[in-house]
Amino acid sequence: MLVTYFQNHVVTISYDEDMSLGIAIWDGFLSSSDLRDAVEVCLQLIEEHRLLRWLADNRKLRAIRQADQDWIVDSVIPRLAASTLRRNASIVSEDLFNKMAVAQIIKRADNLGDMELMDFDDKEAAIAWLNAPLLVQRQA
Structure with a gap:
């Protein structure tokens, strides 16, 4: 069951505990x-729900400032790589x-740990890939 975790004028963040899936819809x-x-x-x-899968729906997301790109590479990617996300x-x-x-951002991200990244043009293909069996299982 999909639960809304956070919502404001720019993003809706939700998760499905059974699927170990988080979703961010950007606008x-x-x-x-x-x-x-x-x-x-x-x-x-x-981090709180030790999620294994993430879907970023970026279809309506606009440009990202250079300073924010730098912040993502320096601060966010290392946390994602160290997380349970696969x-x-x-x-x-x-x-x-x-x-x-x-x-x-992807070009500059040099260490993604066990996390795989994949781009999609439609939600159905992304969900199918996310739901495929994972090779690395979450540690207790």
Whole structure:
């Protein structure tokens, strides 16, 4: 059952405990503080519920500022790599500048640990990939 964990004007964050899945649905151009606050909530959810799967629905997400890209690479990626997360699916943004920003973030992320990343154009394909059996099981 999908439970809403957090919601505001830029993001809806929810999770399904049975599927060990978190979902963030992003909307629009975010200020640095909105982006960073929302990402911190995502990380808190992942750590609190020891999630294995994540779906970022970025279709409506707009450009990400360079300073925020740097923050994601320096602060967020290491926490994700150290987390229980094993599969991270993104539904690609319709915004060209967001696509370029995300590509740069991924290119700069040098250590993802056991986490796999995959981009998708539609939600059904992303969910199918996320639900496929995992090779690495969560530690108790």
